[in-house]
Amino acid sequence: xxxxxxxxxxxxxxxxxxxxxxxxxxxxxxxxxxxxxxxxxxxxxxxxxxxxxxxxxxxxxxxxxxxxxxxxxxxxxx
Amino acid sequence: xxxxxxxxxxxxxxxxxxxxxxxxxxxxxxxxxxxxxxxxxxxxxxxxxxxxxxxxxxxxxxxxxxxxxxxxxxxxxxxxxxxxxxxxxxxxxxxxxxxxxxxxxxxxxxxxxxxxxxxxxxxxxxxxxxxxxxxxxxxxxxxxxxxxxxxxxxxxxxxxxxxxxxxxxxxxxxxxxxxxxxxxxxxxxxxxxxxxxxx
Numbered sequence: 355x356x357x358x359x360x361x362x363x364x365x366x367x368x369x370x371x372x373x374x375x376x377x378x379x380x381x382x383x384x385x386x387x388x389x390x391x392x393x394x395x396x397x398x399x400x401x402x403x404x405x406x407x408x409x410x411x412x413x414x415x416x417x418x419x420x421x422x423x424x425x426x427x428x429x430x431x432x
Numbered sequence: 433x434x435x436x437x438x439x440x441x442x443x444x445x446x447x448x449x450x451x452x453x454x455x456x457x458x459x460x461x462x463x464x465x466x467x468x469x470x471x472x473x474x475x476x477x478x479x480x481x482x483x484x485x486x487x488x489x490x491x492x493x494x495x496x497x498x499x500x501x502x503x504x505x506x507x508x509x510x511x512x513x514x515x516x517x518x519x520x521x522x523x524x525x526x527x528x529x530x531x532x533x534x535x536x537x538x539x540x541x542x543x544x545x546x547x548x549x550x551x552x553x554x555x556x557x558x559x560x561x562x563x564x565x566x567x568x569x570x571x572x573x574x575x576x577x578x579x580x581x582x583x584x585x586x587x588x589x590x591x592x593x594x595x596x597x598x599x600x601x602x603x604x605x606x607x608x609x610x611x612x613x614x615x616x617x618x619x620x621x622x623x624x625x626x627x628x629x630x631x
Contacts, residue, residue: 357538357541357542357543358536358538358542358543358544359538359542359543359544360542362536362544362616365612365615366608366611366612367608370593388544389547390543390544390546390547390548391544391548392548393547393548393549393550393551394536394544394548394619396550396551397548397549397550397551397619397622397623398615398616398619400551400553400619401551401587401615401618401619401622402583402586402587402588402615404551404553404564404568404622405568405583405587405588405618406587406588406590407555408561408564408565408568409468409472409565409568409588410468411468411471412464413463413464413467413468414477417467417477417481417484418463418464420481420485421459421463421481421484421485421488422456422459424485424489425455425456425459425485425488425489425492428489429452429455429489429492430450430452431452
């Protein structure tokens with residue numbers, strides 16, 4: 355059976371669904387049977403989603419206007 | 433036909449023919465995402481704005497080199513990430529964290545040594561949300577630059593691994609390693625900073 359370390363080492367491919375099916379099943383089984391790993395894997399999976407939500411930011415309108423002016427001065431017009 | 437309904441690839445073609453209005457539509461479409469990426473890489477608004485402006489100017493002058501094999505957005509992110517990284521290199525003074533210190537510990541059988549603490553995320557609580565945002569911003573600053581950029585492109589901006597590898601001129605395994613360590617590090621920091629109430 356795959357160990358905790360083996361599971362953690364394969365998390366990128368596991369969450370991408372990029373593992374061979376039998377290895378993927380082994381990891382799923384490990385996570386069903388190992389309560390120590392579950393919070394780690396859940397947090398690992400959630401950190402991207404949480405980041406997307408809290409880092410969402412709108413460009414300040416003045417910054418967008420300055421970008422337009424900057425480009426208007428530099429881009430050649432027909 | 434309104435330019436707003438024209439696909440990126442067609443706008444790129446028209447921009448190559450010196451159709452500035454088509455390029456301005458691409459700017460409208462992508463400026464917020466480029467600005468957000470630049471802000472999170474550089475960590476300050478003034479640098480992010482400089483990166484934003486230089487990225488679009490550079491993109492316009494380099495449109496002839498865009499081959500269309502990758503999406504326009506990935507190509508633009510590549511320019512922005514490289515500009516931001518170059519800017520950081522010229523003014524970098526902050527020290528980076530040793531990622532080995534936050535990797536999970538295992539015993540000789542590969543069993544996890546200490547049960548992991550759950551990551552608590554209460555989206556509906558504005559105070560909690562603010563603390564998580566502060567913890568995350570502080571943790572991102574600590575990450576080595578290329579780890580931070582890999583995480584931002586892959587997990588925040590949603591590029592796939594191959595596009596991140598192409599954008600940063602890294603191998604796919606190198607992207608996966610950086611992504612893996614960045615996720616472990618950020619998870620660890622979020623769990624502890626929020627848990628301890630230090631932010």
